[in-house]
Amino acid sequence: MSLTLLEVLLIGAGTYLIRAGSLSLGSRVSWPSWAQAWMSFVTPAVLGALLGPLLVLPGGQAVPPLHNPTLLASLPTAVAAWKTRSLLWTVAVGVVCFALIRPLT
Known part of the structure; x- marks a missing residue:
């Protein structure tokens, strides 16, 4: 197996685990108010970073x-x-x- 293929598979697995974990835990976890306030800024910041x-x-x-x-x-x-x-x-x-x-x- 080439190193590039291994890197792609590991990055894909990591991305999947992060997304699946946040989706499965997101509704069951009660986030603190500071985390909710912080997360409210993520969407505009990412949108600005992409569109700017x-x-x-x-x-x-x-x-x-x-x-x-x-x-x-x-x-x-x-x-x-x-x-x-x-x-x-x-x-x-x-x-x-x-x-x-x-x-x-």
Whole structure:
């Protein structure tokens, strides 16, 4: 067995155990208030860490803000998400804005 295959299997097993453990224990464990408060910040932090570079550095290269259709389309999309709280409207506004802005940049 190659070392790479062994690494992939071990990482996969570790990931499975972490997820299965948290799913099976999550509903039965009463988390302390400090842990619940800490976990409430995880989702926005991960979302920001994933979306930030995609919006600011499309394709891994810095693009001036006025020539970045992804960044320009994200602004009205964020407003639509905040105002409507609807995934359908948010996606629709994002797609329409990107389709309209992309040819202009």
